[in-house]
Amino acid sequence: MKNHFGKLYLIPTDLGDEPVWDVLPISIKKVIDFTDDYIVENEKSARRFIKKTHPEKSQPSLQLKILNKFTEASEKLSFLNACKEGKPMGLLSEAGCPAIADPGSDIVKLAHENNIQVVPMVGPSSIIMALMGSGMNGQSFAFNGYLPIDKNDRKTELKRLEKLSNDHNQTQLFIETPYRNNKLLEDLIVTLHPQTRLCVACDLTLPSEYIKTYSINDWKHIKVDLHKRPAIFIIHKD
Incomplete structure (x- = not known):
């Protein structure tokens, strides 16, 4: 039976401070438009990236889970709760593509184990x-x-x-x-x-x-x- 979980979007970021749409497809802006829940490495840089790609986005509406080398395995289990509630979630890397030389692969593994659809998006690696x-x-x-x-x-x-x-x-x-x-x-x-x-x-x-x-x-x-x-x-x- 089909579940009603939200999708996990793997959202690439830029590799520097050049105009963001020179290296990223506009489809990323569309996903950020309807996504408020994110798993990120650093809250400050994640908020800056979201503001750069979608200035109209309400920053107070964002719900960010922090994923880094200090994150306990038991804590990661709850990171996908928004997906389980039917909401879309975004996984952001600090630079480039999530889960490539990046701790995000742990979250993608959990998504598969919980039958949550994973959507990798185009961006620079x-x-x-x-x-x-x-x-x-x-x-x-x-x-x-x-x-x-x-x-x-x-x-x-x-x-x-x-x-x-x-x-x-x-x-x-x-x-x-x-x-x-x-x-x-x-x-x-x-x-x-x-x-x-x-x-x-x-x-x-x-x-x-x-x-x-x-x-x-x-x-x-x-x-x-x-x-x-x-x-x-x-x-x-x-």
């Missing part, structure tokens, strides 16, 4: 955009999140990912805390094989967008400052 722009294998790839901080552990992991890429023709993607980007780039240059290809993609969708793919050997002669710039790193060894 820095991971996918970086892969698109890299010129590397988009048929087989893996996103590995953050690499180890310890220098020896990081070197071991980079060598492992490089071997995976070579053995399986699989592109490997990872990220770093923005203030450590330059150090990661240095580690990549001294650790990987000279002919391994490396793509650095940062500030995606912004005027300062930078996407370049070179061999490690070529990167040794390139100067670029990645400090505090959101970036994706991609490697492939043929």
Whole structure:
């Protein structure tokens, strides 16, 4: 028998401060128009995003549940109550697409377990955009999140990912805390094989967008400052 639950909309956000409708479809405004209940990472930035996309929206009407690394599993169980009451809900990421390198996947899992319809919406994903722009294998790839901080552990992991890429023709993607980007780039240059290809993609969708793919050997002669710039790193060894 069909239930009468509300839908869970996975609402992408922009990746910077450029005009929002340059990177997001107008369908997002339509969903925000009829949705008052949201699950978000940060209340302040979520309210700012909603105001930017829908200035007429009543801020006092918004009901926001906060989802981050401190949220207890038992607390998450109640986050979808509005859907169970027949209301639509929105899941917002801090940047880009919800549930992609984002804690929102826990909520999507709960939605499926409770027979709540999940509606993913179109928007920018820095991971996918970086892969698109890299010129590397988009048929087989893996996103590995953050690499180890310890220098020896990081070197071991980079060598492992490089071997995976070579053995399986699989592109490997990872990220770093923005203030450590330059150090990661240095580690990549001294650790990987000279002919391994490396793509650095940062500030995606912004005027300062930078996407370049070179061999490690070529990167040794390139100067670029990645400090505090959101970036994706991609490697492939043929």
